[in-house]
Amino acid sequence: xxxxxxxxxxxxxxxxxxxxxxxxxxxxxxxxxxxxxxxxxxxxxxxxxxxxxxxxxxxxxxxxxxxxxxxxxxxxxxxxxxxxxxxxxxxxxxxxxxxxxxxxxxxxxxxxxxxxxxxxxxxxxxxxxxxxxxxxxxxxxxxxxxxxxxxxxxxxxxxxxxxxxxxxxxxxxxxxxxxxxxxxxxxxxxxxxxxxxxxxxxxxxxxxxxxxxxxxxxxxxxxxxxxxxxxxxxxxxxxxxxxxxxxxxxxxxxx
Numbered sequence: 001x002x003x004x005x006x007x008x009x010x011x012x013x014x015x016x017x018x019x020x021x022x023x024x025x026x027x028x029x030x031x032x033x034x035x036x037x038x039x040x041x042x043x044x045x046x047x048x049x050x051x052x053x054x055x056x057x058x059x060x061x062x063x064x065x066x067x068x069x070x071x072x073x074x075x076x077x078x079x080x081x082x083x084x085x086x087x088x089x090x091x092x093x094x095x096x097x098x099x100x101x102x103x104x105x106x107x108x109x110x111x112x113x114x115x116x117x118x119x120x121x122x123x124x125x126x127x128x129x130x131x132x133x134x135x136x137x138x139x140x141x142x143x144x145x146x147x148x149x150x151x152x153x154x155x156x157x158x159x160x161x162x163x164x165x166x167x168x169x170x171x172x173x174x175x176x177x178x179x180x181x182x183x184x185x186x187x188x189x190x191x192x193x194x195x196x197x198x199x200x201x202x203x204x205x206x207x208x209x210x211x212x213x214x215x216x217x218x219x220x221x222x223x224x225x226x227x228x229x230x231x232x233x234x235x236x237x238x239x240x241x242x243x244x245x246x247x248x249x250x251x252x253x254x255x
Contacts, residue, residue, distance in 0.1 A: 001221060001236055002243040003032045003214045004170055005091075005125060005150045005196035008048065008055060009041040012200040012211055021052065024214035030054065030240075032214050033196075033247065035091045035125055037062035039076040046084045056087035056247065058125055060113055063095040063106045071105065074112045081120050087247050089117040090125025091150070094138075097129040107138055114142045123147040123246050126167075132158050139165065148246065151198050156184045163192045168246055170194040173204030173212060176223045186227050194246070195220055195239055 003024075013020055024032065034049070035058040036042030042059035049057045059080050061070040080086065092113035094106050117124050124147030128135045132154045139145060145166035152159060152169045159169050169192060175181045185193065195217060203212035204219040221239075225232040 001027075001029050001195075001217055002240050003029055003197050003199075003217050004148065004194045004243050004247075005172070006032045006034055006199045006214055007037065007041075007201070008032065008034045008199070008214075009036060009044040010200050013213075020213050020215075027215040027218050029214045029217060031056055031243075033058055033087055033125070035088070036060060037091050038065050038070070039073045042077060042080055046080060046086075049085075057084070058088035058090050059086055060090040060092040060125065061109060062091050063093050063109065063127060064098055064100050070101075070109055071112065074109075074116070077113075078116060078119075081116065081122075086120070086122060088123045088125050088147070089113050089120070090147070091127050092124060093127035094131035094135045095127060095129045096131040096134075103134075107134065110135070110138055111142060114139065114144050117146070118142075118144050125150050127151070128154070136161060136165070146246075148194055150196060151202065152184070153181070154184075156187055159184055159188055163188065168192050168194050168242060170196050171220065171224065172196050172198045172202045173207075173216065173220050174202055175220055175227070176205040177208065182223075182227045185224065190228060190230075190235070190238055191242060193224075193239060194242055195224060 031054050034045045034055045036045045038061050045057035048055050126149050148168040148170045150170040151172045197217050199212035222232050225235045
């Protein structure tokens with residue numbers, strides 16, 4: 001099973017990372033997309049990949065960071081891409097829920113990530129919170145449609161829109177306790193779905209209030225299999241194929 005969005009660079013994993021990784025492997029997790037959320041953690045993701053090649057690094061600056069200041073850090077992200085093998089650009093996007101940063105600065109920071117994704121021909125890991133329509137508008141204006149809307153929380157209509165654009169839709173542990181998320185997933189084409197943990201955040205129902213970790217993705221898989229009415233083993237094979245197709249560069253990139 002591939003965990004398509006995780007933050008093993010988070011300090012919550014510093015003390016017991018090896019145990020976390022062992023539990024993940026025991027649970028059948030074979031690859032993890034390990035996403036940075038600022039320049040320092042993006043550097044850390046590269047270092048971790050050197051030690052654990054199955055931790056696939058993604059580099060970017062989360063919109064909850066101060067976007068006006070983060071714009072100046074994008075040169076560091078480009079530098080990482082110049083010297084390192086990277087799987088994806090992100091975590092990036094727009095967050096209007098916490099509103100830590102001016103929205104115009106967030107949109108500019110997002111555009112810079114999209115342009116790096118085009119330059120390096122990499123998929124985007126896109127975060128949206130109360131901002132999905134604006135994120136779609138930015139992506140349409142930039143003309144780059146390769147990536148995944150991670151931890152999807154929008155409507156069915158919006159999900160169909162991003163799929164029509166060429167994106168995947170990622171679901172995390174929220175699926176296990178959100179009726180709305182399950183209703184959306186049930187109506188989407190299975191070949192455009194991905195699963196993730198977003199660990200250490202958003203633990204599935206059996207672990208709510210605790211630190212999430214990659215091993216728990218199996219619980220989300222079984223929930224998804226129930227929603228779609230398919231055997232978990234068959235769904236796992238489909239989802240892993242989706243992830244390999246996206247992160248191996250098999251999707252059509254915009255010129």
